[in-house]
Amino acid sequence: MIASVCHLFLALVGAPFLLSVINRTKAWIAGRHGQPWLQPYHDLLRLLRKGAVYSRTTSWVFRAGPLIGLAAVLTATTLVPFGQARALVAFQGDFIAFVYLLGLARLVTVLAALDTGSAFEGMGANREVWFSALTEPALMLSLAALAREVGGNGSLSLSVLHLGMSAAVWSRTGFVLALVAVAWVVVLLSENSRIPVDDPTTHLELTMIHEVMVLDHSGPDFAFILYGAALKLWLFAALFVGLLSPVKTGLPGVDSVIALAEVMGVAVGVGLVESVMARLRLPSVPQLLIGACAISSLAFLIERHGVLLP
Amino acid sequence: MLWTLLLIPTLSGIAAFGIQRHPLRRILLLTAAVGQFAVTARLWMDWPQRPAPILDGWIGLDALGLLVLTICGVLFLAAAVYAVGYLEHENHGSLHRDFEEGSLFVNEPEAVFTGCLLLFLASMNLVTLSRHFGLMWVAVEATTLFSAPLIYFHRHRRSLEATWKYVLICSVGIALAMLGNFALAAARPPGTAHGNSALLVDDLIALAPQMNPLWLQLAFIFFLVGYGTKMGLAPFHTWLPDAHSEAPSLVSALMSGALLNCAFLGVLRGHQVCLGAGQGLFSRELLVGFGLLSLLVAGVFIVGQTDFKRMLAYSSVEHMGILALAVGLGAGYAAGLHAVNHSLAKGALFLTAGNLLAS
Amino acid sequence: MTGLLEPALIVVILTNLAITASSRLAFGIRLVATQGVVAGLMPLVLSPEEVTVRLVVIGGLTVVLKGIVFPRLLDRTLRQAAVRREEDPPFGYKASIVGGVVTLGLAFWLTGPNRMPLPAPLASPLQLPAAVFTLLTGLFLIVARNNALNQVLGYLVMENGIFLIGLALALEEPLLLEMGILLDVFFGVLVMGVAIFHISRAFDSIEVDELTTLKD
Numbered sequence: 001m002i003a004s005v006c007h008l009f010l011a012l013v014g015a016p017f018l019l020s021v022i023n024r025t026k027a028w029i030a031g032r033h034g035q036p037w038l039q040p041y042h043d044l045l046r047l048l049r050k051g052a053v054y055s056r057t058t059s060w061v062f063r064a065g066p067l068i069g070l071a072a073v074l075t076a077t078t079l080v081p082f083g084q085a086r087a088l089v090a091f092q093g094d095f096i097a098f099v100y101l102l103g104l105a106r107l108v109t110v111l112a113a114l115d116t117g118s119a120f121e122g123m124g125a126n127r128e129v130w131f132s133a134l135t136e137p138a139l140m141l142s143l144a145a146l147a148r149e150v151g152g153n154g155s156l157s158l159s160v161l162h163l164g165m166s167a168a169v170w171s172r173t174g175f176v177l178a179l180v181a182v183a184w185v186v187v188l189l190s191e192n193s194r195i196p197v198d199d200p201t202t203h204l205e206l207t208m209i210h211e212v213m214v215l216d217h218s219g220p221d222f223a224f225i226l227y228g229a230a231l232k233l234w235l236f237a238a239l240f241v242g243l244l245s246p247v248k249t250g251l252p253g254v255d256s257v258i259a260l261a262e263v264m265g266v267a268v269g270v271g272l273v274e275s276v277m278a279r280l281r282l283p284s285v286p287q288l289l290i291g292a293c294a295i296s297s298l299a300f301l302i303e304r305h306g307v308l309l310p
Numbered sequence: 311m312l313w314t315l316l317l318i319p320t321l322s323g324i325a326a327f328g329i330q331r332h333p334l335r336r337i338l339l340l341t342a343a344v345g346q347f348a349v350t351a352r353l354w355m356d357w358p359q360r361p362a363p364i365l366d367g368w369i370g371l372d373a374l375g376l377l378v379l380t381i382c383g384v385l386f387l388a389a390a391v392y393a394v395g396y397l398e399h400e401n402h403g404s405l406h407r408d409f410e411e412g413s414l415f416v417n418e419p420e421a422v423f424t425g426c427l428l429l430f431l432a433s434m435n436l437v438t439l440s441r442h443f444g445l446m447w448v449a450v451e452a453t454t455l456f457s458a459p460l461i462y463f464h465r466h467r468r469s470l471e472a473t474w475k476y477v478l479i480c481s482v483g484i485a486l487a488m489l490g491n492f493a494l495a496a497a498r499p500p501g502t503a504h505g506n507s508a509l510l511v512d513d514l515i516a517l518a519p520q521m522n523p524l525w526l527q528l529a530f531i532f533f534l535v536g537y538g539t540k541m542g543l544a545p546f547h548t549w550l551p552d553a554h555s556e557a558p559s560l561v562s563a564l565m566s567g568a569l570l571n572c573a574f575l576g577v578l579r580g581h582q583v584c585l586g587a588g589q590g591l592f593s594r595e596l597l598v599g600f601g602l603l604s605l606l607v608a609g610v611f612i613v614g615q616t617d618f619k620r621m622l623a624y625s626s627v628e629h630m631g632i633l634a635l636a637v638g639l640g641a642g643y644a645a646g647l648h649a650v651n652h653s654l655a656k657g658a659l660f661l662t663a664g665n666l667l668a669s
Numbered sequence: 670m671t672g673l674l675e676p677a678l679i680v681v682i683l684t685n686l687a688i689t690a691s692s693r694l695a696f697g698i699r700l701v702a703t704q705g706v707v708a709g710l711m712p713l714v715l716s717p718e719e720v721t722v723r724l725v726v727i728g729g730l731t732v733v734l735k736g737i738v739f740p741r742l743l744d745r746t747l748r749q750a751a752v753r754r755e756e757d758p759p760f761g762y763k764a765s766i767v768g769g770v771v772t773l774g775l776a777f778w779l780t781g782p783n784r785m786p787l788p789a790p791l792a793s794p795l796q797l798p799a800a801v802f803t804l805l806t807g808l809f810l811i812v813a814r815n816n817a818l819n820q821v822l823g824y825l826v827m828e829n830g831i832f833l834i835g836l837a838l839a840l841e842e843p844l845l846l847e848m849g850i851l852l853d854v855f856f857g858v859l860v861m862g863v864a865i866f867h868i869s870r871a872f873d874s875i876e877v878d879e880l881t882t883l884k885d
Contacts, residue, residue, distance in 0.1 A: 492831075
């Protein structure tokens with residue numbers, strides 16, 4: 001219980017740090033020095049101190065969007081296990097709740113974007129929703145495959161899956177888990193609007209997907225959105241390492257440290273991917289996402305029909 | 311005796327690729343055709359004493375095989391005689407003008423044509439002589455591969471299109487027939503499948519009553535679809551009109567008269583095994599169904615044809631349908647008689663068509 | 670060695686999905702070559718204790734043929750035809766991947782437990798579905814692709830699938846017959862390669878929907 005609360009605080013505090021890890025990695029690859037480690041925190045504080053500007057064409061939807069979105073992501077944080085501890089809130093089917101809480105956050109962001117009546121936001125909302133519709137089957141199917149495999153009798157709780165993963169499971173069904181991992185990487189990159197799906201540093205509105213949806217928010221609203229995005233990245237990274245990493249010692253403190261290191265490792269990985277690859281052409285992104293769906297369906301089908309390994 | 315049937319065409323075919331002078335090559339063609347005919351006549355005279363099977367019983371002759379072999383031999387002799395004049399006529403210059411589209415084209419080198427013709431005959435012989443399903447499969451695939459260059463003799467766009475369709479559709483069909491081979495082997499009662507003799511026709515007919523009916527039915531379906539594609543049964547006949555209309559007439563005569571019968575032999579062997587296993591009703595119903603469909607399709611398409619050879623090709627589809635129908639109704643002798651009739655008549659028609667078109 | 674069976678089958682399934690998704694022809698040739706090599710090595714993986722001369726010869730020949738000869742042949746055809754990718758297949762690439770997954774499900778369903786009594790127990794429950802999936806993918810490629818080279822790749826995938834089905838049914842074919850089959854496939858690909866070269870010269874493209882002169 002105490003461990004779960006500690007992990008919750010760790011997530012809340014550490015989420016923006018992931019962003020700076022990614023940026024520093026990209027800078028290091030590019031030969032630059034990069035921004036200070038605590039830059040995202042400074043940015044968030046600065047935004048919180050500013051006043052917000054609201055367009056006259058918007059309504060309460062636009063003001064409520066960032067608030068509800070942040071609330072949804074915070075609630076989802078309580079569902080994610082970390083280290084050797086269960087999540088703060090764990091029940092059968094909580095991973096479906098997790099996916100739908102994130103979906104709610106996306107929904108209110110999209111509604112706020114459409115509320116502005118601007119063409120750019122509408123375009124961004126369209127792309128975002130299209131891509132997330134393609135990503136969701138991949139996410140669900142890979143979780144379903146994991147549930148069958150790791151959760152013993154097919155448990156639907158993230159915490160059970162998390163605690164059930166170990167090196168023994170990898171040696172038993174390594175290949176299927178590798179497929180799930182590949183699908184998860186694509187899902188992670190897509191849901192968090194990173195390259196190769198979306199370039200977070202682009203300043204050309206026509207090439208933006210997620211960034212253009214939040215173009216009109218300012219001040220504290222924008223701070224909430226940025227923080228929510230960072231927290232979402234943390235959640236995905238934590239789930240990725242928690243559900244798939246075989247490195248578990250069984251000791252609570254050590255496992256937490258290992259999990260933290262792995263989450264940072266994921267951030268470094270994202271930074272590397274962003275440095276090495278360019279964004280995919282827009283028509284090719286659905287292909288990538290459908291490919292991820294295919295891989296996770298393959299993992300699910302193999303799981304369902306049973307694999308015999310000596 | 312059986313060795314000569316295989317070796318004469320094969321060796322002549324390989325030799326024909328290397329011979330440079332046209333008259334010498336044409337004499338080789340004629341000699342091989344006459345030799346084939348002579349050996350077949352000798353086999354008829356020796357009947358009912360069958361020649362000794364060779365290669366562990368993999369190659370042997372039964373009544374059905376002899377019938378198809380004879381048809382092949384007679385037609386090939388006629389085609390060879392025709393070929394001498396035809397090749398001489400076509401040899402008058404390097405560029406020809408296509409009378410349908412007006413474009414210029416060249417002909418295939420005569421050596422390739424003659425060589426492939428003889429190897430085509432060799433592979434058809436192998437089909438009629440094989441007593442092993444696997445070997446028969448290899449031989450049928452070989453007929454596809456050796457007849458493809460024959461269709462592409464006049465090197466223009468239409469014959470290229472016909473050749474491509476022929477190669478692709480027939481290769482796919484025959485690959486499906488391979489699945490039939492597997493299903494047959496899987497149908498054997500457990501414990502009896504030994505490497506060398508797993509797919510011998512005689513063995514399978516003897517074992518037939520104990521075979522798994524489900525696998526046997528599956529095997530027959532694959533044979534019907536696979537070899538039926540090669541044979542020209544609807545709805546797998548789509549390559550036939552194109553290939554037969556674009557190939558030189560003597561090739562069309564050979565394909566219509568001899569090759570379709572060889573493919574039918576594949577279906578018949580499967581049917582024999584089914585009959586032995588008591589599944590005769592199943593296979594006969596399928597044969598009747600596809601036969602009627604071929605008749606219907608051919609009847610519909612033949613009405614609007616303006617191209618004479620294409621019309622003859624659809625007529626071949628129709629006659630193959632009649633053959634399937636006959637066997638399906640149980641009239642085996644009638645089917646055999648019709649096969650001989652059809653081959654001789656269609657061969658003559660195609661050769662005449664060639665003369666008509668040349669003039 | 671038997672621990673390699675399932676990864677090998679998963680590689681086969683993944684190559685099938687990748688071939689349906691890819692528009693670049695050279696990549697498709699590599700994928701089919703990989704699939705052929707994995708399929709050729711499968712007998713060795715299935716029975717590591719009884720490595721007979723027959724197994725080694727067939728495996729070796731298959732690997733050389735499908736891994737080296739066919740890609741070289743097809744690459745040369747590709748170069749002569751001067752094409753890089755297929756642009757607009759009748760069944761789009763995104764829809765193809767979805768179709769591939771549906772076909773995979775279909776393959777699992779068709780070969781489900783107790784549907785057909787098998788002559789010998791399978792070494793892995795993935796074997797028959799993977800083989801049937803390969804066969805169906807090959808057929809799909811032949812039917813749904815306009816490019817002649819893609820159709821040849823479909824034929825090769827189909828042959829791989831049939832080979833895998835034969836392995837799954839544990840059929841022992843004599844050495845000569847296996848070599849005869851390989852020879853047939855080789856000559857088939859050879860003839861198709863020559864045909865594609867001629868098509869590229871006569872029609873200035875290898876898209877099969879240009880071949881529409883002959884029709885009723």
